[in-house]
Amino acid sequence: xxxxxxxxxxxxxxxxxxxxxxxxxxxxxxxxxxxxxxxxxxxxxxxxxxxxxxxxxxxxxxxxxxxxxxxxxxxxxxxxxxxxxxxxxxxxxxxxxxxxxxxxxxxxxxxxxxxxxxxxxxxxxxxxxxxxxxxxxxxxxxxxxxxxxxxxxxxxxxxxxxxxxxxxxxxxxxxxxxxxxxxxxxxxxxxxxxxxxxxxxxxxxxxxxxxxxxxxxxxxxxxxxxxxxxxxxxxxxxxxxxxxxxxxxxxxxxxxxxxxxxxxxxxxxxxxxxxxxxxxxxxxxxxxxxxxxxxxxxxxxxxxxxxxxxxxxxxxxxxxxxxxxxxxxxxx
Amino acid sequence: xxxxxxxxxxxxxxxxxxxxxxxxxxxxxxxxxxxxxxxxxxxxxxxxxxxxxxxxxxxxxxxxxxxxxxxxxxxxxxxxxxxxxxxxxxxxxxxxxxxxxxxxxxxxxxxxxxxxxxxxxxxxxxxxxxxxxxxxxxxxxxxxxxxxxxxxxxxxxxxxxxxxxxxxxxxxxxxxxxxxxxxxxxxxxxxxxxxxxxxxxxxxxxxxxxxxxxxxxxxxxxxxxxxxxxxxxxxxxxxxxxxxxxxxxxxxxxxxxxxxxxxxxxxxxxxxxxxxxxxxxxxxxxxxxxxxxxxxxxxxxxxxxxxxxxxxxxxxxxxxxxxxxxxxxxxxxxxxxxxxxxxxxxxxxxxxx
Numbered sequence: 001x002x003x004x005x006x007x008x009x010x011x012x013x014x015x016x017x018x019x020x021x022x023x024x025x026x027x028x029x030x031x032x033x034x035x036x037x038x039x040x041x042x043x044x045x046x047x048x049x050x051x052x053x054x055x056x057x058x059x060x061x062x063x064x065x066x067x068x069x070x071x072x073x074x075x076x077x078x079x080x081x082x083x084x085x086x087x088x089x090x091x092x093x094x095x096x097x098x099x100x101x102x103x104x105x106x107x108x109x110x111x112x113x114x115x116x117x118x119x120x121x122x123x124x125x126x127x128x129x130x131x132x133x134x135x136x137x138x139x140x141x142x143x144x145x146x147x148x149x150x151x152x153x154x155x156x157x158x159x160x161x162x163x164x165x166x167x168x169x170x171x172x173x174x175x176x177x178x179x180x181x182x183x184x185x186x187x188x189x190x191x192x193x194x195x196x197x198x199x200x201x202x203x204x205x206x207x208x209x210x211x212x213x214x215x216x217x218x219x220x221x222x223x224x225x226x227x228x229x230x231x232x233x234x235x236x237x238x239x240x241x242x243x244x245x246x247x248x249x250x251x252x253x254x255x256x257x258x259x260x261x262x263x264x265x266x267x268x269x270x271x272x273x274x275x276x277x278x279x280x281x282x283x284x285x286x287x288x289x290x291x292x293x294x295x296x297x298x299x300x301x302x303x304x305x306x307x308x309x310x311x312x313x314x315x316x317x318x319x320x321x322x323x324x325x326x327x328x329x330x331x332x
Numbered sequence: 333x334x335x336x337x338x339x340x341x342x343x344x345x346x347x348x349x350x351x352x353x354x355x356x357x358x359x360x361x362x363x364x365x366x367x368x369x370x371x372x373x374x375x376x377x378x379x380x381x382x383x384x385x386x387x388x389x390x391x392x393x394x395x396x397x398x399x400x401x402x403x404x405x406x407x408x409x410x411x412x413x414x415x416x417x418x419x420x421x422x423x424x425x426x427x428x429x430x431x432x433x434x435x436x437x438x439x440x441x442x443x444x445x446x447x448x449x450x451x452x453x454x455x456x457x458x459x460x461x462x463x464x465x466x467x468x469x470x471x472x473x474x475x476x477x478x479x480x481x482x483x484x485x486x487x488x489x490x491x492x493x494x495x496x497x498x499x500x501x502x503x504x505x506x507x508x509x510x511x512x513x514x515x516x517x518x519x520x521x522x523x524x525x526x527x528x529x530x531x532x533x534x535x536x537x538x539x540x541x542x543x544x545x546x547x548x549x550x551x552x553x554x555x556x557x558x559x560x561x562x563x564x565x566x567x568x569x570x571x572x573x574x575x576x577x578x579x580x581x582x583x584x585x586x587x588x589x590x591x592x593x594x595x596x597x598x599x600x601x602x603x604x605x606x607x608x609x610x611x612x613x614x615x616x617x618x619x620x621x622x623x624x625x626x627x628x629x630x631x632x633x634x635x636x637x638x639x640x641x642x643x644x645x646x647x648x649x650x651x652x653x654x655x656x657x658x659x660x661x662x663x664x665x666x667x668x669x670x671x672x673x674x675x676x677x678x679x680x681x682x683x684x685x
Contacts, residue, residue: 028490060516060520062513062514062516065478065479065513065514065516065517068482068514069479069482069517071479072481072482072484072486073486077487080483095476099471099473107459108469109449109452109454109673109677110673110681111451111461112469113682145679166685168684244679
């Protein structure tokens with residue numbers, strides 16, 4: 001009997017795109033670098049050769065117009081995926097994402113849907129500096145009408161991509177290049193309804209609740225493992241869909257553990273971790289809390305370039321372990 | 333007019349308010365066509381006068397950008413729109429909507445924020461939508477519908493139909509970066525989209541002479557290798573001829589087309605007032621431009637052809653006013669959206685698949 005084959009996160013994304021292009025003729029992909037071997041890692045390799053350059057469209061350097069083109073095609077019967085190989089460059093397209101895609105259904109009386117997926121890639125580290133390293137999921141999660149999806153596992157990378165593209169609402173799909181080597185044994189493809197998807201408990205525990213998403217979720221799982229060796233049982237919740245946020249599983253978990261540590265690879269102020277804590281404070285009865293909730297995020301500074309500063313900028317698994325240990329009250 | 337005889341950056345005498353006052357030449361058009369134009373122009377003006385009046389009384393609160401004086405571009409285009417074409421507007425789009433056959437009562441209900449409006453009362457004057465007649469949306473963020481129209485054209489190209497997309501924009505929108513991105517994109521991918529610039533010489537309070545080094549926006553089409561035409565936007569026959577050739581070409585799959593229509597709005601940027609106190613030349617020019625009236629010039633052209641009997645024009649005006657009155661009265665009585673609409677329309681409730 002051979003071992004089940006594992007698939008990497010990057011390959012799982014490619015599998016998701018291939019599934020969509022093969023099974024849904026109204027799907028196409030558009031963005032800078034889609035014919036290049038390196039713009040989007042291994043997540044779309046040779047899709048243009050397999051499905052044609054009319055459905056895997058490489059574009060002029062025009063983030064705003066290309067995103068608008070995707071929005072226009074979406075309201076005209078297509079299901080486009082507009083790809084921004086770095087989320088930093090998607091800033092040029094914010095009018096189309098925030099003012100247009102997220103608003104048309106509501107402001108036109110629910111008569112039109114905008115099934116566009118805006119895929120933005122986080123590509124940080126490696127001394128790339130302030131404009132090649134941002135995350136920004138909290139920004140987008142602030143916008144009503146825009147679904148925000150951040151897969152943390154290879155399985156989710158494929159399945160949530162498919163669910164996002166098949167969803168009738170605009171979806172901001174954010175994946176992190178630091179996750180591309182993550183591996184899963186993938187289940188057969190299923191088409192999930194994104195409206196039914198929400199947080200998942202990745203590990204059960206009774207001492208503290210760690211809430212996170214994307215790459216930080218993997219760090220939390222590693223931290224939970226290390227905490228387990230110290231006798232601390234951490235429950236790890238993967239948000240998966242940041243907006244609209246389903247708060248129930250977070251509140252339910254804290255009622256069990258009495259402690260919350262929110263971990264997010266974005267900034268602190270008005271960030272996703274702040275939203276998780278605020279939701280928990282509103283939803284969990286005062287008597288339940290054994291400790292004030294806490295968060296680990298990036299420091300409120302642009303990403304530095306210099307190596308030692310960069311090392312100080314990104315939190316590590318050990319930082320999560322240390323904070324959680326303090327919150328639980330040391331070794332058990 | 334042949335494009336090569338005009339300069340792409342210079343409006344020439346088209347920008348002069350004391351020119352182009354002659355009755356409109358109707359050679360090549362039927363009486364029935366001219367009658368259609370006149371009825372449509374008169375209805376749009378009557379609707380806008382009513383909206384202006386109610387805005388002035390603060391019965392209408394949402395920002396309304398009135399089209400009085402520049403009705404002809406919308407009417408001249410509408411002749412050439414087929415089923416499946418996709419037209420997009422901007423902040424000043426009441427005429428685009430009505431000329432295509434958009435429902436008058438639903439427009440009135442929309443500016444009043446009523447559930448019976450064309451956007452269910454959720455959009456107001458600046459967010460009109462009536463896909464049944466080919467009007468696929470308007471928004472006030474300047475330039476935003478330009479790439480959206482290009483995307484509609486990409487969808488049409490993928491579906492291999494003979495349809496076209498149309499993007500109505502103003503001269504102000506040509507100053508937005510996304511306009512240039514969109515022209516380049518459309519030309520590069522040879523898309524069936526027609527860019528129509530209604531150059532009314534003003535963006536809000538500021539005259540084009542204070543905003544651009546040249547007064548004609550055709551230079552941007554020239555720079556992108558897009559065939560362009562420039563017409564008197566107050567001459568519905570000239571507009572119709574230009575739109576006929578542009579739509580015909582675009583349907584053949586030869587790529588985008590560009591038409592600049594030179595016109596002038598009689599009211600201020602927003603609301604019912606004339607805004608005589610803003611911008612350069614406004615006070616001097618407005619009265620002269622009123623003599624370049626697209627409606628009076630068409631009526632005179634029809635009189636010359638003996639297509640208009642004495643008193644007939646006035647009868648149509650009365651009829652349009654009555655129609656507007658009826659639509660308005662109904663809209664005023666209509667209900668507002670239920671409170672559930674606030675959260676219930678954030679995400680799409682249907683299922684397109």
